[in-house]
Amino acid sequence: MRTSEEAEGFDGEASNTSMISGASSPYQPTTEPVQPRNILGGIRCDMEYLISVFGILKVAEVVLALIAFISIEFIMLCLPCGGVYFFEFVSCSAFVVTGVLLLVFCLNLHTKVPQVNWSLTDLVNTAASTFFFFLASVVLVALNHTSGAEIAAVIFGFLATFVYAVNTFLALKRWRMGDRQSGAVQTSEYMRARTASRGEMEARPNLA
Numbered sequence: 001m002r003t004s005e006e007a008e009g010f011d012g013e014a015s016n017t018s019m020i021s022g023a024s025s026p027y028q029p030t031t032e033p034v035q036p037r038n039i040l041g042g043i044r045c046d047m048e049y050l051i052s053v054f055g056i057l058k059v060a061e062v063v064l065a066l067i068a069f070i071s072i073e074f075i076m077l078c079l080p081c082g083g084v085y086f087f088e089f090v091s092c093s094a095f096v097v098t099g100v101l102l103l104v105f106c107l108n109l110h111t112k113v114p115q116v117n118w119s120l121t122d123l124v125n126t127a128a129s130t131f132f133f134f135l136a137s138v139v140l141v142a143l144n145h146t147s148g149a150e151i152a153a154v155i156f157g158f159l160a161t162f163v164y165a166v167n168t169f170l171a172l173k174r175w176r177m178g179d180r181q182s183g184a185v186q187t188s189e190y191m192r193a194r195t196a197s198r199g200e201m202e203a204r205p206n207l208a
Contacts, residue, residue: 087157090133094133097129
């Protein structure tokens with residue numbers, strides 16, 4: 001039967017052994033709390049974009065395309081109907097695509113995907129919407145211009161064409177400016193690398 005001194009010694013040795021093994025163990029418990037991933041972190045409404053020229057134009061385009069689509073939907077009887085269907089498709093497509101781009105720029109989602117050239121994407125959308133809105137409005141006014149809904153659709157179609165044309169002009173200037181800046185940066189980097197390589201060649205001793 002063990003005495004109290006032997007038991008205390010055994011307990012002390014056990015505690016020391018556990019402390020040593022715990023200190024040398026590579027699997028130490030962490031005290032840092034695990035933070036849940038915030039997938040939507042950094043997404044916010046950019047009010048500066050909304051009050052900018054491009055933001056105002058985007059909002060106007062979405063509103064005009066929606067009103068033009070609603071106006072064409074009020075036409076109950078059409079003869080012929082080809083112009084009505086074409087204008088309906090153009091106004092609906094412009095509303096959806098421009099609305100998506102407005103959300104992308106307004107919520108700063110374009111910064112999450114830097115691989116996409118968003119300036120060029122916006123330019124292509126505005127240019128295509130300008131052309132097709134103008135074409136659809138001309139076809140509609142040539143074939144269907146008798147009812148009030150048809151006249152309203154034509155008016156808002158030409159208004160949307162004008163706003164899209166202004167946006168296309170400004171987007172083209174922005175895209176060209178961005179290309180010039182990127183080209184200047186690439187040229188400066190190339191010259192810097194070339195100058196550094198020349199300096200290394202001059203500093204290298206001639207062993208011949």
